[in-house]
Amino acid sequence: xxxxxxxEHIVDVHVRSGVYSSDTIFDYSHGYIATRLFSRNACFIMKxxxxxxxxxxEIGRLxxxxxxxxxxxSPNNVWAQFQSGNSVLGxxxxxxxxxxxxxxxxxxxxxxx
Numbered sequence: 066x067x068x069x070x071x072x073e074h075i076v077d078v079h080v081r082s083g084v085y086s087s088d089t090i091f092d093y094s095h096g097y098i099a100t101r102l103f104s105r106n107a108c109f110i111m112k113x114x115x116x117x118x119x120x121x122x123e124i125g126r127l128x129x130x131x132x133x134x135x136x137x138x139s140p141n142n143v144w145a146q147f148q149s150g151n152s153v154l155g156x157x158x159x160x161x162x163x164x165x166x167x168x169x170x171x172x173x174x175x176x177x178x
Contacts, residue, residue, distance in 0.1 A: 069124065075166055076124055088170060093121050095164040099171055108171035110163060110178050 068077040074093035080086055089100040091113070098118070099110045119127060160168040 067124075069121070071121065073166075074121055076121065090166050090170050091118070091121075091124070092164050092166050095162065095167070097163050097167060099163065099167040101170050101174065106174060108167075108174045108176050110167065110171070110176055 066079045070076070076091035076093075078089040078091070080088075084104045086103045087100055088103075089098065091098050093113065096113045097110055098113055099108055101108050160172075163171075
């Protein structure tokens with residue numbers, strides 16, 4: 066499921082698929098995306114790069130397009146591959162940078178950037 070909070074510039078994406086379940090937050094105000102993978106008990110954070118990540122208003126259109134037309138090809142599909150590296154536990158300076166929504170998602174988990 067996807068929830069778009071236009072006034073807060075936040076998109077919540079919840080994937081419920083057993084071992085592959087995850088929650089993702091696109092925080093356009095702070096310019097970061099965080100994905101919490103439940104099977105790994107970890108949070109992956111990356112900077113939003115405008116050339117690869119659709120704008121907030123575009124995400125809603127793409128989601129609607131996908132839902133209503135199921136097999137429509139769009140060049141704006143978003144895929145990310147994370148490679149595990151060194152992790153850190155978030156400190157207050159990280160949460161100032163990433164924002165309160167990502168803090169709520171990732172507090173207490175190893176952070177991979």
